[in-house]
Amino acid sequence: MLRVLTESRERARAALPPEVWDYYEAGAGDEVTLGGAEAAWRDYRLRPRVLRDVSRVDLATRLLDTEAASPFVVAPMALHTLAHPDGECATVRGAAAAGCLTVVSTRASRTLEEIGAAATGPWWFQAYLMRDRALTEALVRRAAAAGARALVLTVDTPYVGRKGRVTGVRIAVPDDTYLVNLAQHLVPGAVAREAAEQDPSMTPDTIAHLAEVSGLPVVVKGVLRGDEAARCVEAGAAGVVVSTHGGRQLDRVVASAHALPDVLEGVGGRVPVLVDGGIRSGTDALVALALGADAVLVGRPVLWALTAGGAEGVREALQALADDLQHVLAVAGAARPADLDRSMVTAG
Numbered sequence: 183m184l185r186v187l188t189e190s191r192e193r194a195r196a197a198l199p200p201e202v203w204d205y206y207e208a209g210a211g212d213e214v215t216l217g218g219a220e221a222a223w224r225d226y227r228l229r230p231r232v233l234r235d236v237s238r239v240d241l242a243t244r245l246l247d248t249e250a251a252s253p254f255v256v257a258p259m260a261l262h263t264l265a266h267p268d269g270e271c272a273t274v275r276g277a278a279a280a281g282c283l284t285v286v287s288t289r290a291s292r293t294l295e296e297i298g299a300a301a302t303g304p305w306w307f308q309a310y311l312m313r314d315r316a317l318t319e320a321l322v323r324r325a326a327a328a329g330a331r332a333l334v335l336t337v338d339t340p341y342v343g344r345k346g347r348v349t350g351v352r353i354a355v356p357d358d359t360y361l362v363n364l365a366q367h368l369v370p371g372a373v374a375r376e377a378a379e380q381d382p383s384m385t386p387d388t389i390a391h392l393a394e395v396s397g398l399p400v401v402v403k404g405v406l407r408g409d410e411a412a413r414c415v416e417a418g419a420a421g422v423v424v425s426t427h428g429g430r431q432l433d434r435v436v437a438s439a440h441a442l443p444d445v446l447e448g449v450g451g452r453v454p455v456l457v458d459g460g461i462r463s464g465t466d467a468l469v470a471l472a473l474g475a476d477a478v479l480v481g482r483p484v485l486w487a488l489t490a491g492g493a494e495g496v497r498e499a500l501q502a503l504a505d506d507l508q509h510v511l512a513v514a515g516a517a518r519p520a521d522l523d524r525s526m527v528t529a530g
């Protein structure tokens with residue numbers, strides 16, 4: 183893990199109330215998947231090229247129609263105001279200052295309009311299909327109007343994973359934070375949180391439906407198998423994110439780093455493939471890109487950085503990751519991510 187990230191992690195641990203720290207860090211079940219996520223990237227070994235001109239390295243990345251300065255993307259995560267009063271507004275500003283794309287969560291704690299106004303760079307919106315489908319439709323339309331350029335539909339959460347460490351975080355988060363983007367579309371009353379829960383009856387039809395409602399491309403997040411990825415692409419997915427949801431959904435699922443090759447094979451180059459889970463350095467990203475990923479999402483390190491330093495902290499963390507990737511790309515003999523290929527990485 184990069185030193186900048188280790189340091190902000192320690193600062194965040196000291197600054198946050200213990201229940202918020204646990205909510206951010208927790209994984210599902212016995213945390214087997216969470217515990218193995220970072221190490222799984224270290225299972226691969228690199229086969230560098232030599233005698234390439236790497237005097238200039240360019241990390242520019244294009245995802246669908248979105249241009250970014252680097253392949254590091256901020257993963258969608260709930261409730262950034264628990265980390266910093268400016269919440270997601272600070273996150274999008276910090277990410278944009280580093281030239282990075284942000285994916286804003288359905289569970290964001292600032293309004294989409296505030297986030298859209300604060301954003302000085304591109305952002306996508308992460309959607310859950312909620313039990314009240316009209317709520318999801320209203321939300322994705324609002325996200326598009328506020329400036330989101332794509333949707334990320336999270337499909338690994340028919341029910342929220344049971345996290346042993348977290349005791350009643352939902353109870354601790356007041357409605358005006360938890361439902362800040364949702365309350366206006368709901369009839370007031372005790373059922374509000376139920377209507378906003380994920381709909382476990384979701385099928386692939388949702389992909390085309392949300393694309394039509396929002397007018398945006400839909401990237402599907404939370405896929406760990408090639409055959410399931412192919413099924414998403416055939417249903418209209420504009421991209422796929424290989425993800426274990428940060429080890430927070432089904433414990434003992436395969437590490438993203440190990441699932442990535444199978445998903446890439448299933449997708450067969452038809453749409454971009456992104457990956458997240460345990461990416462903590464430029465070398466982790468280098469492995470992912472060499473395997474064939476188009477970009478990598480970073481989760482918890484962004485929350486640590488936001489806690490420790492607000493927008494500037496987020497910029498610093500993402501810039502440090504980009505600087506590290508730029509360095510290791512050069513040393514591996516690649517002047518840009520597109521110069522990497524599968525032959526440059528081997529198991530063990």
Ligand code: FNR
Nearest residue numbers: 206257258259260287336427428459460480481482
């Ligand atoms: C998440 N993640 C997540 N994913 C999603 O699609 N919608 C969400 O609202 C959230 N919320 C959320 C909250 C917190 C506190 C965490 C830590 C994670 C999962 C996230 O997008 C991503 O998949 C992982 O966090 C990536 O793994 P790392 O980088 O945290 O190891």
